[in-house]
Amino acid sequence: MIRLRAGACVLAVGVLSLAPLLATAGEEQVVKIGLTGPLTGAQAAIGKDDENGVRMAIERLNAQGLTIGGKKTRFELVSQDDAADPRTGMTVAQSLVDDNVKVIFGPFNSGVAIPISNLVNGAGIVMATVASNPSITQRGYPFIFRISASDTQLGSRMGAFAAKQLKVTRMAVIDDRTAYGQGVADEFVKAARAEGIEIVDREYTTDKATNFDSILTRIKGTKAEGIFYGGYYSQAAPLRKQMKRLAMNGYLLGGDAVCNLELAKLAGDAVDGRVYCPQGGPVLDQTPAGRQFKTDYKKRFNTDPLTYSASLYDGMNIVASAMQKANSIEPAQYRAALAGADMQGVAGHYQFDGNRDLSDSPITIYTYRNGQLTPLSAAQR
Known part of the structure; x- marks a missing residue:
């Protein structure tokens, strides 16, 4: 759950509980969540791990019946394979933009993240990446966030x-x-x-x-x-x-x-x-939330988590929280709430500096x- 405290909130592995949670009336809105990563080829294992992290967060959020902007909200994952290739990545990114996703998680590869960040930022869509090249967040793009450590x-x-x-x-x-x-x-x-x-x-x-x-x-x-x-x-x-x-x-x-x-x-x-x-991030085995994440991940996907599934899981929860705080699913509306996040997740503490890098990323x-x-x-x- 999320527990509010003075100036901050704590994100646990379980239920997201910012009020209001249940829609009282009105139609359901479907919010498309984009993901781009290497789902085939030599790096497929890490790409699927990233995808699994987002998928697990979405499944849990959907089970809770969130309300955003007065409408019951259901998230839908749109996952595409960029094959760790910059040219393919540009095609995938444009496809996600055209599909009207409200956030793009990934890419994993810096060589893909650097070129697509200009496209995604220009489209006014939040990108939350684990790619680590410092230049990704140094070009002043307000919609580009890094949710892991940099090079x-x-x-x-x-x-x-x-x-x-x-x-x-x-x-x-x-x-x-x-x-x-x-x-x-x-x-x-x-x-x-x-x-x-x-x-x-x-x-x-x-x-x-x-x-x-x-x-x-x-x-x-x-x-x-x-x-x-x-x-x-x-x-x-x-x-x-x-x-x-x-x-x-x-x-x-x-x-x-x-x-x-x-x-x-x-x-x-x-x-x-x-x-x-x-x-x-911290060692998952050394925190209660981390141990629970590993247990739940293995039960859901029949394999152990790899490098960044926990970060992507946290990222999806943090974006959902920002949408609720802004009372909007639109990136232009919730971006500021995301930039002002102060939350503890499974993989670390999420607070962003002026470049939208993590202020404190333990290694x-x-x-x-x-x-x-x-x-x-x-x-x-």
């Missing part, structure tokens, strides 16, 4: 972690040349150098690559103590397997896009306690033990 937060945290906790002095960096991969790698490099780490090699690949032997052979010659990979789990998995095959037993670090169980499924025992990655660093994503203790972070 600046993620990459810089990993740079400091490498120096202070792993005590490395020589690192190599690979990025996949996507807006996400390059962005998070650049932030890591800046932070690592500031901490005294020498970047001994910077290599480039693509988000479709599967063979890294030539890149790894060059890096091996530099005697780097580890590699930071800016890219997605679908490439990080063969990268780590090939590191092991070449007897490169140093660290593999990455951003949030490698930080999920799919990496361990794809790379097997090559993913071990020398792989580290960050996720925005948890994980490693892998026995194929499981395992958070480090606060002392280790």
